[in-house]
Amino acid sequence: xxSRLAAKVxxxxxxxxxxxxxxxxxxxxNTQGEEQQKLDIYAHKIFIQTLTNRNIVCGIAxxxxxxxxxxxxxxxxxxxxxxxxxDPLDGxxxxxxxxxxxxxxxxxxxMTPLGTPVIEADFLQAGDQQVAAGYVIYGTSxxxxxxxxxxVNGFTLNPALGTFYLSHPNxxxxxxxxxxxxxxxxxxxxxxxVKNYIKYCQxxxxxxxxxxxxxGSLVSDYHRNMIKGGIYLYPETAKNPSGKLRLLYECNPMxxxxxxxxxxxxxxxxxxxxxxxxxxxxxVAFYCGSRKMVEELADFILKNP
Ligand code: P6P
Numbered sequence: 001x002x003s004r005l006a007a008k009v010x011x012x013x014x015x016x017x018x019x020x021x022x023x024x025x026x027x028x029x030n031t032q033g034e035e036q037q038k039l040d041i042y043a044h045k046i047f048i049q050t051l052t053n054r055n056i057v058c059g060i061a062x063x064x065x066x067x068x069x070x071x072x073x074x075x076x077x078x079x080x081x082x083x084x085x086x087d088p089l090d091g092x093x094x095x096x097x098x099x100x101x102x103x104x105x106x107x108x109x110x111m112t113p114l115g116t117p118v119i120e121a122d123f124l125q126a127g128d129q130q131v132a133a134g135y136v137i138y139g140t141s142x143x144x145x146x147x148x149x150x151x152v153n154g155f156t157l158n159p160a161l162g163t164f165y166l167s168h169p170n171x172x173x174x175x176x177x178x179x180x181x182x183x184x185x186x187x188x189x190x191x192x193x194v195k196n197y198i199k200y201c202q203x204x205x206x207x208x209x210x211x212x213x214x215x216g217s218l219v220s221d222y223h224r225n226m227i228k229g230g231i232y233l234y235p236e237t238a239k240n241p242s243g244k245l246r247l248l249y250e251c252n253p254m255x256x257x258x259x260x261x262x263x264x265x266x267x268x269x270x271x272x273x274x275x276x277x278x279x280x281x282x283x284v285a286f287y288c289g290s291r292k293m294v295e296e297l298a299d300f301i302l303k304n305p
Contacts (some may be wrong), residue, residue, distance in 0.1 A: 006050040007103065007136040007144055008162055010043045014138045030106065039095050040064060043088035051084055059118035061280050063087045063249055069278060070117050078115045078135040083108045083122050085249040091217030100139035102219025106253040116267055122279060127273030133253035137219045147260040173263030176292040177229025178210045181221040186237040193301030194235045224255055226261060231289035231297065243285035247277055262267045264294035268301050
């Protein structure tokens with residue numbers, strides 16, 4: 001998988017970010033209207049480079065590029081048949097404060113004929129069409145977690161050897177949990193059903209209050225919840241009325257992994273992976289984690305549409 005090589009290279013740079021001039025922002029705003037961090041650009045370039053150097057990928061869509069990238073095969077027949085959608089470095093605003101960040105990717109088979117230039121429709125496929133998805137977390141250790149539709153496996157990088165080892169076979173979301181992850185600073189703008197769910201989490205009872213944990217880095221909050229049980233919530237807010245997270249290269253891949261691990265991922269009304277995308281950088285509300293917790297939240301939203 002070309003992302004393993006890129007993950008090692010990005011990991012090396014992330015781990016020494018405090019020592020070389022690669023911290024901070026580039027004074028440039030990306031297509032999302034967000035300040036691009038130097039490491040964002042670095043990670044983007046590394047993944048694009050490694051993905052285009054293989055006769056596998058015919059197109060790439062990245063959070064850091066407004067339009068998708070056509071990959072011309074070195075092979076004249078151009079039998080490359082996979083599209084990759086990627087968030088090269090998610091949570092990059094945390095880099096300067098030494099909080100874990102991650103890479104998220106999603107892989108589809110192209111829909112258009114082999115050998116022809118890919119078109120936007122090749123990227124706007126529902127999450128249920130993914131053939132693979134994964135994330136890399138650059139944390140206390142660097143892990144690659146991915147699925148190809150037959151369960152979820154986690155690999156930990158041995159930096160001394162530059163090799164990923166199968167450290168977490170058959171990963172699965174605990175069916176229930178007691179951790180909820182949400183930026184409560186946006187509370188007043190949350191839909192009523194989400195507000196009521198948060199109050200439910202905080203209520204004294206046999207199994208509550210739950211614990212509130214929010215790292216502000218999707219891959220980190222997600223990974224913790226998958227190990228310990230929990231739910232991650234990013235509702236619509238005033239600043240992001242459609243939600244903040246991007247459907248194609250954040251929510252769909254994380255939803256694929258969650259469902260393969262026995263968890264659940266919804267936008268408040270339906271499964272994330274059933275949504276038919278309409279644009280590359282489309283945002284959605286995102287609720288993902290232990291199945292029972294997501295189902296409880298869905299009930300609160302249903303009762304308070
Ligand atoms: P807020 C990072 O920018 C990100 O996309 C996710 O990694 C993270 O969970 C979320 O946004 C944090 O957003 O608005 O709470 O700072």
